[in-house]
Amino acid sequence: MNSIMRKTVRGTATGLGALALIAGASACGAIGDLAGGGEGGDDPSAEQPAEEGGESEGGESEGAGSEGAEGSESEGSEGESESTEGDDAAGGSEGEPVSEEDLTAAGDRAFEFVKAAASGDAEGTCALALDPTTGSGMSGSSAESCVAGYEESAEEEGTAFDPSIADALDRSMVETSDNGDGTVAVSFMGEDAGISMVQGDDGKWYVNSAELI
Numbered sequence: 001m002n003s004i005m006r007k008t009v010r011g012t013a014t015g016l017g018a019l020a021l022i023a024g025a026s027a028c029g030a031i032g033d034l035a036g037g038g039e040g041g042d043d044p045s046a047e048q049p050a051e052e053g054g055e056s057e058g059g060e061s062e063g064a065g066s067e068g069a070e071g072s073e074s075e076g077s078e079g080e081s082e083s084t085e086g087d088d089a090a091g092g093s094e095g096e097p098v099s100e101e102d103l104t105a106a107g108d109r110a111f112e113f114v115k116a117a118a119s120g121d122a123e124g125t126c127a128l129a130l131d132p133t134t135g136s137g138m139s140g141s142s143a144e145s146c147v148a149g150y151e152e153s154a155e156e157e158g159t160a161f162d163p164s165i166a167d168a169l170d171r172s173m174v175e176t177s178d179n180g181d182g183t184v185a186v187s188f189m190g191e192d193a194g195i196s197m198v199q200g201d202d203g204k205w206y207v208n209s210a211e212l213i
Helices: 002-035 048-053 055-090 100-118 122-127 140-157
Strands: 174-178 184-188 191-199 205-207
Touching (some): 100 122, 100 174, 100 184, 100 191, 122 140
Antiparallel strands (some): 174 184, 191 205
């Protein structure tokens, strides 16, 4: 049983290394887009005059459809209120709600993970992932497997990280929310980060490596 668990952890750690590489590359790419977004920001506005020309032709159809839109909105609001009541009733049934303090702590650790991955710090990245056999950060053979997976993926993809871009990352770019099962969902610059956080036996928050099993 122990040998099977070890193999599972090593495979998970290797997969986590690849995930860390993806997280780092995505973070660097997002920062690069943000830095160069000013040049391409004028394109959508350049298309607006063509839309203005179409208002005279489509004005009547828009007016005719407004009544139907209002009707659908009223029906939709009733349906939303009913579904909201159902969600409220079911909220917290799968596990205790994660406190705001823990959501902040999980977000801090998730930011450390993304920044370490983006700066090419494989060891630091893997240390922020949960080892299910110890209930804390990866160390020893599991950490070695994680680092190897990170480095192998970087070599295969030909990825090179620019520390100056990683330095541009900001904690405000990471947001967290309660998954309702004791884990915390993570988003980066409004997009799903592809990871979740789980609390270890030591009380600290780690990347949930169990998702890779």
